[in-house]
Amino acid sequence: MKNNKLKQLLSKWQLLIVGVIGIVLAVIIYNVSTSRAALLENDVRVEENSDLTYYLDISYDGKDDEIVMSSDTATAKVNSDYIYIEDKLPEGLTFKEFISSPDGSIGAVQQGDTSKSCIGYVVDGVAGLKYDEATRMVSFKIKSLQAGCKISVGLVTTTPKLGTKKRIDFYNTATARENSFSAQSNTVHAFIGKEESTLYKVEYQYSGEIPENAPDLPTTSSYPGGQSVTVSNNPTLPGYIFSGWTTADATVENSSFEMPEKNVTFVGRFTKKDTYQVSYTIEGDKPENYIVPDTKSYGADEDVNVDSLAIGEIVNGYKFLGWEAQDIDLSEGIFTMPSKNVEIVGRFELVKYKVTYQFQGTVLPPDAASLLPAEKEYVPGTTVQREQDPQAVGYKFLGWYKSETFEMPENDVVILGEWMQEQGVFAPTITKEITNPKASYQKGEKVNFQITVTNTADFAIKDVIVQETIDKATFIAGDGYKLLNNTYAQIESIAPNSSVIIYAEYIAGDEVIKEISNEAIITGAIAENGYTLDPTKEYKGRADFKVANISLKINKVDEKNQALNGSEFTLYSDSNAKDIISKGLRFDGLAPGVTYYLKETKAPTGYVLLSEILPVTIANDGTISITDYEITTESGIGTVTITNKAINVLPNTGGPGNVPYIVIGLLIIIISVVSILFYVRKGKRKNAKDKK
Secondary structure, eight states: OOOHHHHHHHHHOOOOOOOOOTTEEEEEEEEOOTTOOSOOOSSEEOOTTSEEEEEEEEEEOOSSTTOOSOOSSOOOSOBOSOEEEEEEOOTTOEEEEEOOOTTSOOEEEESSOTTSEEEEEETTGGGGOEEETTTTEEEEEEESOBTTEEEEEEEEEEOOOOTTOSEEEEEEOEEEEETTEEEEOOOEEEEEEOSSOOOEEEEEEEESSOOTTOOOOOOOEEEOTTOEEEOOOOOOOTTEEEOOOBOSSSOOBTTEEEOOSSOEEEEEEEEEOOEEEEEEEEESOOOTTOOOOOOEEEETTOEEEOOOOOTTOEETTEEEEEEEBTTBOOTTSEEEOOSSOEEEEEEEEEOOEEEEEEEESSOOOTTGGGGSOOOEEEOTTSEEEOOOOOOBTTEEEEEESSOSEEEOOSSOEEEEEEEEEOSOEEOOEEEEEESSOOSOBOTTOEEEEEEEEEOOSSSOEEEEEEEEOSTTEEEEOOTTOEESSSSEEEEEEEOTTOEEEEEEEEEOOSOSEEEEEEEEEEEEEEOTTSOEEOTTSOOEEEEEEEEEOEEEEEEEEOTTSOBOOSOEEEEESSTTSOSEEEEESEEEEEOTTEEEEEEEEEOOTTBOOOOSOEEEEEOTTSOEEETTBOEEEETTEEEEEEEOOBOOSSOBTTBOTTHHHHHHHHHHHHHHHHHHHHHHHHHHHHHHHHHO
16 A cells, blocks of 8 residues: 555554445544554543544445455455545544645555555545535545455544533444445444533434345434534435435434434435346356356436456456347446346357467478468467477478477467478587586575587588476576577577587575486577488486575573573584584575584583584485484474583582682682781781880
């Protein structure tokens, strides 16, 4: 979401959604904290003359109120038309501002993961957020909101001063409408003033026959006598006319009234229109798991939105051809309901792509076009068997530049082949070597290859095609050749008894241990003198290497198995502990088949430094072992727990301990005492002489 403030809010709190009503849902939440560190609970007392912030969270669940294609974690390919949002501020609140973003836009996010952006936006961004002071109405429009996604809009209000009043209550409910469908948000309540006050209820009721899918009644609210109260908006329901809210308990003017000192009940009634059905059918084949839109009822002259599946959209390998209805234009995606039932018919066709063959080069047999295999169509994902090589007298077909079998992609494929006249044979050589050899390679490291193709003939050869044969191995652009794609390279010409070098690379993956043999092969070459590539020989260059992602992690504890900090280990390549590899408590990039040497070079304060050097053996399968220590391994990471002993005050069998320090201390104390006694006695003798 581009709105930084809203994105920050949504990343900290889960918004309360009380249920999907119809097609859209507006949820109001609010807080009054200047730092917006926590959302207020419902029915809370707030301060007078303070900021009260509301957040409207608008979620979309498809064009049909019973859509099954969307959820908090899955997004359906259904997008809204215009959704009109209205939120009439409670009487007494003063509108202050909208919460705006730096770039003036408000985007959508997925309901289940607000870190991911979604299709949908507020029309005109923050500039499209409107407040009408005369009607106290906040309003804005949302366009193309994708099912399973939501948009949040924040607005700041200021609470009034109580003055002579003891309490003022604020109930806020927003409404959303898409065409004839409407939905109502949850209601939030806050108040200023005394908690213990006499309040009177405002209730809403339906009278007469109530439609099964009638919108929920407005929430019952309570107010002190004398407070100005706004009447709830009229609900809308396709196929029905609503009478409006009426009451005999209060005098309503301009959709508001002064609360009397008694309960007020509003009554409204739905009157059913004559309705007609809009149904959908699919003629012919349809994609697996495709759900035909539900049949819906509409009154005459009501707007009907056609299901949003677009012409040309691919659904599980089928292309949608469009919707049609007799005597009705569906091109705009909306039509006016006539006074009759409407059947909308859709059609799909299975998506297929073409495989065609072409010859390249100037050497062609007579009537070469007649030797081309026929064009065929395939469904993406199916296995395609390449056609056999054609034959022509006096000519040799050098092969199709495509694997014998391949998986059909979601696009057309052109397979190229080449001819030459038969005369004699030639046999180039190919070698492959690694230019940055290592014992093993870690994830993300490149293995660089140099492929040398040598022309052993005393005449030039051309159109030499070289192929990389394993996944993740790709050619790199260089001099003397061109790339046909990532795995095919073409050397236009090699002089007699000369060589051309082709460069390739392989990026190591996250395998713990993997031995890899990488071959480059010559799949075709020609000569202008009519000589052909010797078919009795193999033209392969191979380089072997190993991918390894092995690490050692040290868990440092005391004798009570409590974690210790301040330890440092050094890993060496030699048993004499001279050649340092790295320091720390984790060592990555260890090679299989190698023995390392581990030594503690810094002990935690108050603990004995380990004196021994520990051989760390890495087996060829990546297993790590240290004599007398248990290693636990997961995903190539071996963890060893090493214990430090606390420093002893008294000597132990392993050494002098702290004895030298104790002896020195005692000597200092003895010398100090002797010195004091000496000076005391000397002073007494002097005093005796003075008296004589």
